[in-house]
Amino acid sequence: MRGVFAVLSILLALSLASAQGRVRAVAASDLQYALAEVAQAFERRNPGVRVELLFGSSGKLYTQLTQGLEADLFFSAERLYPELLEQKGLAEPKTRRPYALGRMAIWTHKDLGLEPGPAALKNPKVTQIALANPVHAPYGRAAVTLLERLGLLKRKDLTLPGSSKPFPLLSWEEIPWERLTGGVEAYWDAGPLRRGKPRFDFVYGENISQTAQLALTSTRVGLLALSLAVHESLSGPGRYWTAPLGSHMALEQDYVILKGRKRPEVLAFHAFVGSPEARAIFRRYGFLLPGE
Amino acid sequence: MEVHYRIRRPIALEARFHLRGFTVLLGQSGVGKTTLLKALAGLVPAQGTPFGGLPPERRPVGYLPQDLALFPHMTAWENVAFPLRGKDRRARALELLSRVGLQDHAHKRPGELSGGQRQRVALARALARKPELLLLDEPTSALDPLTKGQVLSELVDLLRREGLPALAVSHDPVLAGMADWLVVMGRGGILQEGPPEAVWAAPAKVEVARLLGYENLFPVRVREDGVEAGGVLLRLPLPPWARPGQRAWLGVRAAEVLVVRQDLPPPPENVLEGHLERLYPEGLAYRGLFQGPLALEILLPRHVQERLRLRPGQPLRVVLKPRYLHLMPGEAEE
Amino acid sequence: MDPLFWTALRLSLEVALWASALLLLLGLPLAWALAFHRFPGKPLVEAVFLLPLVLPPTVLGFYLLLFLGPEGPWTRLTGVSWAFRFEGLVFASILFSLPFALTAYREAFLGLDRNLLEVARTLGVPRWKVWARVVLPLVWPGLLSGTLLAFAHTLGEFGVVLMVGGSIPGKTQMVSIYLYDLVQALRFREAAEAASVLLLLSLAILAAARVLEAKGRAWRSTTA
Numbered sequence: 133m134r135g136v137f138a139v140l141s142i143l144l145a146l147s148l149a150s151a152q153g154r155v156r157a158v159a160a161s162d163l164q165y166a167l168a169e170v171a172q173a174f175e176r177r178n179p180g181v182r183v184e185l186l187f188g189s190s191g192k193l194y195t196q197l198t199q200g201l202e203a204d205l206f207f208s209a210e211r212l213y214p215e216l217l218e219q220k221g222l223a224e225p226k227t228r229r230p231y232a233l234g235r236m237a238i239w240t241h242k243d244l245g246l247e248p249g250p251a252a253l254k255n256p257k258v259t260q261i262a263l264a265n266p267v268h269a270p271y272g273r274a275a276v277t278l279l280e281r282l283g284l285l286k287r288k289d290l291t292l293p294g295s296s297k298p299f300p301l302l303s304w305e306e307i308p309w310e311r312l313t314g315g316v317e318a319y320w321d322a323g324p325l326r327r328g329k330p331r332f333d334f335v336y337g338e339n340i341s342q343t344a345q346l347a348l349t350s351t352r353v354g355l356l357a358l359s360l361a362v363h364e365s366l367s368g369p370g371r372y373w374t375a376p377l378g379s380h381m382a383l384e385q386d387y388v389i390l391k392g393r394k395r396p397e398v399l400a401f402h403a404f405v406g407s408p409e410a411r412a413i414f415r416r417y418g419f420l421l422p423g424e
Numbered sequence: 425m426e427v428h429y430r431i432r433r434p435i436a437l438e439a440r441f442h443l444r445g446f447t448v449l450l451g452q453s454g455v456g457k458t459t460l461l462k463a464l465a466g467l468v469p470a471q472g473t474p475f476g477g478l479p480p481e482r483r484p485v486g487y488l489p490q491d492l493a494l495f496p497h498m499t500a501w502e503n504v505a506f507p508l509r510g511k512d513r514r515a516r517a518l519e520l521l522s523r524v525g526l527q528d529h530a531h532k533r534p535g536e537l538s539g540g541q542r543q544r545v546a547l548a549r550a551l552a553r554k555p556e557l558l559l560l561d562e563p564t565s566a567l568d569p570l571t572k573g574q575v576l577s578e579l580v581d582l583l584r585r586e587g588l589p590a591l592a593v594s595h596d597p598v599l600a601g602m603a604d605w606l607v608v609m610g611r612g613g614i615l616q617e618g619p620p621e622a623v624w625a626a627p628a629k630v631e632v633a634r635l636l637g638y639e640n641l642f643p644v645r646v647r648e649d650g651v652e653a654g655g656v657l658l659r660l661p662l663p664p665w666a667r668p669g670q671r672a673w674l675g676v677r678a679a680e681v682l683v684v685r686q687d688l689p690p691p692p693e694n695v696l697e698g699h700l701e702r703l704y705p706e707g708l709a710y711r712g713l714f715q716g717p718l719a720l721e722i723l724l725p726r727h728v729q730e731r732l733r734l735r736p737g738q739p740l741r742v743v744l745k746p747r748y749l750h751l752m753p754g755e756a757e758e
Numbered sequence: 759m760d761p762l763f764w765t766a767l768r769l770s771l772e773v774a775l776w777a778s779a780l781l782l783l784l785g786l787p788l789a790w791a792l793a794f795h796r797f798p799g800k801p802l803v804e805a806v807f808l809l810p811l812v813l814p815p816t817v818l819g820f821y822l823l824l825f826l827g828p829e830g831p832w833t834r835l836t837g838v839s840w841a842f843r844f845e846g847l848v849f850a851s852i853l854f855s856l857p858f859a860l861t862a863y864r865e866a867f868l869g870l871d872r873n874l875l876e877v878a879r880t881l882g883v884p885r886w887k888v889w890a891r892v893v894l895p896l897v898w899p900g901l902l903s904g905t906l907l908a909f910a911h912t913l914g915e916f917g918v919v920l921m922v923g924g925s926i927p928g929k930t931q932m933v934s935i936y937l938y939d940l941v942q943a944l945r946f947r948e949a950a951e952a953a954s955v956l957l958l959l960s961l962a963i964l965a966a967a968r969v970l971e972a973k974g975r976a977w978r979s980t981t982a
Contacts, residue, residue, distance in 0.1 A: 191942040243829075260842060265925060268942030310943030313762045313936065315927030335842045335924030336931075338938070346924065349820075350827035350841045465880045480879040487880040493873035497895050506891065507881035553882050 153181040155401045156202060160209030160385070161187040161341035162234060162271060162357035166417035167207060170410045174401055181397045189339035191268040197390065198222065204393040205402065207385070209234060209340070210270035214388040227389040231405050232419035234271065234383030236278050236375040237361035239344075241352035248373040250282045253353065256329050262347040262354040265336040267313055270383055271343070272336070275355035276316055277304050278380035285320040292319075304381045358418035377420070385419075425557070425589060427464070429472030435459050441614045443557070445604030446580050448620075449593045450635050455611050457593035461487070461559045464591070474557075486550025490561040492542050494534040500545045501530040507553040520548040524582060539566040540575035547579070551586065558583065558590035564599050576602060597637045600624075608632045630673040630754050638675040638750070639721040646670045651751065654717040659693045660746040665753060673752040678711065678723040680748035683732060684741050694744040696720075703736050710734075714742050763952045765928050766936035773844065773932060774912035777851035778905045781859045784852070786901070789863030811857040815917025822850050823921050842924035847932065850922045854915060855908035862907055866900025866974060899974035903967040910963040913956070 171183035194213040217223040246252040266272035279285040287300040337343025347354025361372040425443040435456035463470035465487040466480035505517035524544040606620040616628040627633035644651040650659040698716020714720040826840040833839040840846035878888040916934040923930035940949040
């Protein structure tokens with residue numbers, strides 16, 4: 133009996149110790165591969181500390197965090213959500229930093245036999261294009277603005293309810309994306325993409341990695357985060373074209389420490405994300421880095 | 425009409441017997457009575473006559489299962505009209521209902537009718553297709569015990585009026601008493617058949633006696649002028665098959681075990697001395713257990729008990745009159 | 759309320775209507791066979807039909823997407839890809855609502871007193887008449903209640919339609935996905951309004967299903 137008790141207390145002590153060496157980060161799903169590698173590198177440098185990662189769409193994670201989701205750090209795919217957390221007092225002040233700038237890619241499956249790029253989207257073989265839902269996913273907004281800049285989408289002549297300026301005059305930042313629930317083609321004319329095709333649809337992913345999955349398994353064309361397109365699971369069966377800088381809405385991606393979570397190992401990971409080693413990993417995954 | 429059926433599943437049995445008017449087939453539960461009935465209706469695969477090989481739709485039989493299976497969503501007349509076709513089906517259904525005395529209940533659903541009324545609706549429905557034979561499964565089971573006797577005699581009268589042969593299977597001896605012809609079935613086949621009085625008075629086998637309600641059945645050995653049981657010699661006229669030394673079964677009904685007064689001189693033969701072990705009322709009569717050289721169940725009518733005022737534990741003298749003793753062949757296998 | 763909510767709701771209702779109508783056609787003979795016929799491997803068949811109940815919806819949706827997608831066996835067989843199309847949604851809905859409908863239908867048939875069917879046969883009545891006048895009148899409450907359950911389930915399903923639908927507004931964006939997108943866009947008030955409409959609708963359907971079940975039981979108790 134006493135032996136059992138001793139074993140139990142050792143187990144308890146061990147589990148407490150491991151809890152101290154644990155960092156829990158929730159992150160936008162475009163970081164799926166890159167952040168996992170950063171975490172591995174961090175763990176190698178800090179034996180005894182484990183980084184747990186949970187991926188989802190930034191909006192969903194934000195909602196969950198405001199409702200008490202347990203996490204130390206939040207890596208968003210855009211600046212908005214960490215800012216909102218700051219305003220609500222749910223983030224540690226002065227810990228919000230950009231960690232990367234997201235970039236877009238046009239990805240096509242090899243089976244289509246198309247040269248990936250803007251011209252490929254007009255090919256009659258392309259009847260479905262997967263993109264993240266621009267209503268709430270930053271990469272979806274970037275995708276729409278990219279198509280606009282490429283001349284494949286043209287804003288319709290309308291004024292959105294609750295808006296004083298006509299829709300075509302709004303800047304990318306002024307567009308009330310969360311209200312555009314009618315689908316892209318309710319607000320943009322997709323003439324150049326439709327021309328000469330029996331049918332054409334945008335297919336919306338819930339987040340950027342589900343979008344990648346839709347593209348891979350079904351639509352065979354997707355407007356994806358470059359950070360996903362470069363990964364072998366997509367670059368193997370497909371090819372991609374990297375959108376030029378400034379050709380779409382900027383995706384300044386911020387991260388932040390959550391309120392009351394400034395434990396040493398959390399601070400260490402926070403600092404590590406800005407280190408040259410982590411930046412090299414992000415760069416390899418096609419992210420543009422702050423200050424470059 | 426002679427019935428001869430052979431069934432393999434769900435119970436293996438071969439049954440060969442006659443149908444005369446209102447025929448009751450008596451048997452313990454589990455011997456396959458319902459299976460035999462269903463086989464006659466064509467609902468269980470079987471070989472035999474009559475109707476062999478016909479699908480149920482084409483057999484001229486009316487089948488009343490134990491629960492009667494009235495369609496619960498139809499009124500009485502709709503139930504009866506179900507097998508009918510043509511414009512006058514309603515009128516014909518009402519006519520059938522009045523034949524069974526239910527004209528006033530034509531618009532009631534089965535749930536609003538009594539057990540006996542439901543039975544007559546089911547009968548009218550079966551009559552609607554003009555059957556040559558009526559099959560009734562445990563017709564007493566759906567009835568209220570208080571009115572059972574009356575309802576059954578009305579049913580049997582009705583069947584006789586319609587002149588329709590019927591086969592009713594049951595384990596209830598009350599029904600057997602109303603039959604024109606009685607058939608007793610055991611495991612695997614028929615044990616005995618005949619007019620009910622004959623079967624009743626002279627069951628051919630101990631299983632038959634048990635089904636007919638002989639409460640006291642015990643193994644005996646045949647002697648010169650009677651039988652020996654429990655060390656006592658009981659005198660009775662021996663049937664022709666009985667040979668001294670042979671084993672046999674003796675049966676006597678509880679109501680036919682006579683209690684005699686202790687203060688009178690005992691009768692000359694078959695007197696047993698013992699005591700009354702138990703006594704409890706059964707309806708208006710009293711059922712008791714006599715414990716002596718033999719254990720015997722007794723049944724005392726009320727007027728007898730009122731005269732004798734018996735109490736459990738007291739000494740008791742009973743007489744087994746030879747003409748109430750029934751000897752049957754068979755070893756004491758049980 | 760956002761007109762797009764009504765579009766999404768209408769789409770959901772249409773998908774649910776088609777799916778439950780086809781389920782009724784498909785499920786009836788299947789449930790009849792499962793209730794009354796014995797055949798080798800029956801437990802396995804039953805288990806297969808119940809699988810959608812326990813599979814994670816997104817897993818089911820993923821494999822359905824592969825099945826219906828341009829490279830999938832369905833497309834090779836028929837020449838049309840049903841991914842991200844109305845037909846695909848109906849197909850998926852039938853699949854994931856099948857266990858609900860099938861279980862309810864089978865219960866309805868098992869509740870049927872077999873004596874009624876046997877007696878009906880001995881009354882010399884043709885089979886279609888037995889079905890029309892005895893079987894259907896007694897089992898329809900159970901059948902309808904099962905169909906309503908399947909309908910309500912289709913209305914609320916998320917994981918599978920997220921996968922096979924692609925959330926195309928007006929085409930494949932069902933009301934559950936629409937609601938999710940609203941929440942994602944942090945439009946909580948409108949989401950709550952939409953959710954309450956959906957809630958009331960589902961509540962009404964479920965209550966109707968319960969009333970029908972009780973009716974079915976009432977028949978059953980009078981047959982016994």
